[in-house]
Structures are given as C-alpha cells and as structure tokens.
Amino acid sequence: MNVQEALNLLKQKGYKYTEKREHMIGYFVKENRYRTAKDLQENMEPNYTGISFDTIYRNLHLFDQLGILESTELNGEKHFRLKCDHHHHHHFICKSCGVTKEIHHCPMEQISQELNQFMIEDHKFEIYGFCPSCQ
Amino acid sequence: MNVQEALNLLKQKGYKYTEKREHMIGYFVKENRYRTAKDLQENMEPNYTGISFDTIYRNLHLFDQLGILESTELNGEKHFRLKCDHHHHHHFICKSCGVTKEIHHCPMEQISQELNQFMIEDHKFEIYGFCPSCQ
DNA sequence: AATTATATCGTAATCATTCCGTTTTGTAAA
DNA sequence: TTTACAAAACGGAATGATTACGATATAATT
Incomplete structure (x- = not known):
C-alpha cells in the first residue's frame, strides 16, 4: 500500500x-x-x-x-x-519507538479444532520488547 | 488461585x-x-x-x-x-461477556531464533469472538 | 459559476483513569 | 485494650485520550 x-x-x-x-x-x-x-x-x-x-x-x-x-x-x-498488504503475518513491536518486525508464523493453524462451538472473529499475536536501537 | x-x-x-x-x-x-x-x-x-x-x-x-x-x-x-495459576497458556475471549477458554498452544516456541537482536519482554496471543451462549 | 455533499474547524462533552488532601481503619506494640 | 502509625479509603477534582456537534469551508459534480 x-x-x-x-x-x-x-x-x-x-x-x-x-x-x-x-x-x-x-x-x-x-x-x-x-x-x-x-x-x-x-x-x-x-x-x-x-x-x-x-x-x-x-x-x-x-x-x-x-x-x-x-x-x-x-x-x-x-x-x-x-497496513502491510502482502500475506497475513504478525509483528514484534518495539515498546519504545513502535517499530515492527514481521513474524511469519501464525498460531491459528494449530488450534482450529479446539474451538468447535466458538465463533472466531479475530486473533492477535504480538511480541513486545525493544528493537536494537532502543535497547 | x-x-x-x-x-x-x-x-x-x-x-x-x-x-x-x-x-x-x-x-x-x-x-x-x-x-x-x-x-x-x-x-x-x-x-x-x-x-x-x-x-x-x-x-x-x-x-x-x-x-x-x-x-x-x-x-x-x-x-x-x-490469573490462572497452572502452566502458561493463552485465551479465547468472548467479546460480549468476557468468558475465556484456554488455548494450550504457545506460538513463542517456534519463533525465538527469528528475533536475535531484539529484546523480547512479553507476548500476547488472544483469539476473539463469541462463546456459545453469546452467539 | 452554482449546488451539494463531505470535510474540517473550534470547542465542548464524555469516559476511563489518576491524583490528592483528608479521614478512617488495620495492625502491631505498649 | 488502648495507643500509635502506616496503609487504605473517601470524595471530588484533574487529566488525557477520544468523540460529538453546530458552524464554516472545500471538493466534486452539474
């Protein structure tokens, strides 16, 4: 985009x-x-x-x-x-400057069958910490 | 607890x-x-x-x-x-009533090597939607 | 250029959350 | 069981992010 x-x-x-x-x-x-x-x-x-x-x-x-x-x-x-417009992914996010790094692993693939009777609308997987320049 | x-x-x-x-x-x-x-x-x-x-x-x-x-x-x-006091886990959370269901899969195991130079402090994996009684 | 719907302004209102001086209360020592 | 003191709670004001709204300005269309 x-x-x-x-x-x-x-x-x-x-x-x-x-x-x-x-x-x-x-x-x-x-x-x-x-x-x-x-x-x-x-x-x-x-x-x-x-x-x-x-x-x-x-x-x-x-x-x-x-x-x-x-x-x-x-x-x-x-x-x-x-918004990143290529394929679905998640982020590491720096708590100090907001910079992100893409995480190319989505945990949803492994859990669909656990939630049969629940209506899934969305999910969030984020890792928080500090990027190299903010440490 | x-x-x-x-x-x-x-x-x-x-x-x-x-x-x-x-x-x-x-x-x-x-x-x-x-x-x-x-x-x-x-x-x-x-x-x-x-x-x-x-x-x-x-x-x-x-x-x-x-x-x-x-x-x-x-x-x-x-x-x-x-706070659930048994082993580390994540949650499905109902957007309507706040009820939760435990998810026994943590995505962090698969991604540690991707973030070498980043200082990881925390992570969040949550699935949102509606529980059976709120649908 | 005129028209019209949308966008913006400026400011007030709202809502969750925090702060602060005062009063109350739990706890431990006398 | 009183007394003393630090911690907790009160009550109400302050804060900070976000939203609402009537009035004005502007983009797109005729």
Missing part, C-alpha cells in the same frame, strides 16, 4: 481527496511503524496550523476501516501503522 | 487485609472471566455504598502486579480476570 493506492481506494469508495488525507497517508508510509493520533497531529501541525483532533481521529478510523491502516493498543494508547 | 491464597499473598507481602479486598477477589473468583473496573464497582456498590474508584483501581493494579489478576484490553477498556 502506497500513497497513490490509498488515494485511489478513497476515491473509489466515494470519499473526497484532500491535502490533509494525502499528508496523513504520506506520514504513515514514511514512518512505517506504529504511531499515535498525537504523533500524527504533531507532524501535521506545522503545515496545517490548528488541525482538529476531530479530523485526525475521523480519518484514522476511516483509514483503519478501509484497510489502509491497522491498529493496536500499546502502553494504553491506540497506535496505527500502514 | 482462590480467595484464601490471594489474601495470604497480600499478608505475606505486607499489605493489609480489608473486607473490600476480600470482596474484590471473591468477585473475580466467582466471575472467572474478564471484567472491567466499572463491572467491579457496580458489584461492590450495593454492599459498600460510595466506594471510590480510587480504591477500585488501586487494588486492581495491586492485584495485577502481585499476580492475583491478569489484564487485557478489550473494546478499548481494560479488563481483568483471576
């Missing part, structure tokens, strides 16, 4: 193109790690003085819902990152 | 016995699923009119830290449950 693909997806779903949305997506493409609403707001502020948190959150949730971003909870705050 | 064991642990660590703490632990023993601070407060209120959220949260975090409870984030709210 790059900026152009994301903007096309927005257009195709009937959402409008705005500079702010382009900037937001560009931010996540450039960062390529988990970031908070506040991080994004601070990045936007110099170029878009007074940008509202309403705008930030509304678009974060829109992007999340459209599959442009994915989100997780880290240190009690919601974090977002660009 | 039952009420008596938890109270002994408190005493042994130098924390005081109080009726409220006994009631709180009793609540989690009885419920045996993920519940919020609010759930606990509503359960306590009839017996302990005006109980403060300060008391609720202070004790929840104390119990969490002592290993009497474990916690996870669910629908944007922190949830707590009595």
Whole structure:
C-alpha cells in the first residue's frame, strides 16, 4: 500500500481527496511503524496550523476501516501503522519507538479444532520488547 | 488461585487485609472471566455504598502486579480476570461477556531464533469472538 | 459559476483513569 | 485494650485520550 493506492481506494469508495488525507497517508508510509493520533497531529501541525483532533481521529478510523491502516493498543494508547498488504503475518513491536518486525508464523493453524462451538472473529499475536536501537 | 491464597499473598507481602479486598477477589473468583473496573464497582456498590474508584483501581493494579489478576484490553477498556495459576497458556475471549477458554498452544516456541537482536519482554496471543451462549 | 455533499474547524462533552488532601481503619506494640 | 502509625479509603477534582456537534469551508459534480 502506497500513497497513490490509498488515494485511489478513497476515491473509489466515494470519499473526497484532500491535502490533509494525502499528508496523513504520506506520514504513515514514511514512518512505517506504529504511531499515535498525537504523533500524527504533531507532524501535521506545522503545515496545517490548528488541525482538529476531530479530523485526525475521523480519518484514522476511516483509514483503519478501509484497510489502509491497522491498529493496536500499546502502553494504553491506540497506535496505527500502514497496513502491510502482502500475506497475513504478525509483528514484534518495539515498546519504545513502535517499530515492527514481521513474524511469519501464525498460531491459528494449530488450534482450529479446539474451538468447535466458538465463533472466531479475530486473533492477535504480538511480541513486545525493544528493537536494537532502543535497547 | 482462590480467595484464601490471594489474601495470604497480600499478608505475606505486607499489605493489609480489608473486607473490600476480600470482596474484590471473591468477585473475580466467582466471575472467572474478564471484567472491567466499572463491572467491579457496580458489584461492590450495593454492599459498600460510595466506594471510590480510587480504591477500585488501586487494588486492581495491586492485584495485577502481585499476580492475583491478569489484564487485557478489550473494546478499548481494560479488563481483568483471576490469573490462572497452572502452566502458561493463552485465551479465547468472548467479546460480549468476557468468558475465556484456554488455548494450550504457545506460538513463542517456534519463533525465538527469528528475533536475535531484539529484546523480547512479553507476548500476547488472544483469539476473539463469541462463546456459545453469546452467539 | 452554482449546488451539494463531505470535510474540517473550534470547542465542548464524555469516559476511563489518576491524583490528592483528608479521614478512617488495620495492625502491631505498649 | 488502648495507643500509635502506616496503609487504605473517601470524595471530588484533574487529566488525557477520544468523540460529538453546530458552524464554516472545500471538493466534486452539474
């Protein structure tokens, strides 16, 4: 997923193109790690003085819902990152800087038969710690 | 972990016995699923009119830290449950009622060598959905 | 250019959680 | 059993992330 693909997806779903949305997506493409609403707001502020948190959150949730971003909870705050669009995988996540490393092993393959009468909707497998540069 | 064991642990660590703490632990023993601070407060209120959220949260975090409870984030709210004290395992969690089912497979065994230069501190593997009675 | 629906602004409201000064209570020593 | 003291709880205010909302601005369409 790059900026152009994301903007096309927005257009195709009937959402409008705005500079702010382009900037937001560009931010996540450039960062390529988990970031908070506040991080994004601070990045936007110099170029878009007074940008509202309403705008930030509304678009974060829109992007999340459209599959442009994915989100997780880290240190009690919601974090977002660009959604990786190749095959299903999980993440190691640095608790300090939000950087991720892909984990190419999904535990779901081994457990399907254990949960016969349960309706499975989602799963999360994340490893937390510190990346080499944050240690 | 039952009420008596938890109270002994408190005493042994130098924390005081109080009726409220006994009631709180009793609540989690009885419920045996993920519940919020609010759930606990509503359960306590009839017996302990005006109980403060300060008391609720202070004790929840104390119990969490002592290993009497474990916690996870669910629908944007922190949830707590009595900590299972037998061997390490993960959970299926019902998004509606917080009931859990143990998953006896830990994905960490298969991935240690992938993360050589990363400092691993913790991991989470949870499956979300609906239990038979909530479907 | 006019129209219209969507996006954004600015600010207030909400909700979970934490903080803090004061009062109460459990525990251990006298 | 009192007394003393540290810990716990109270009550209510503060915080911080997130959401809501009426008014205004803007993108896309006619």
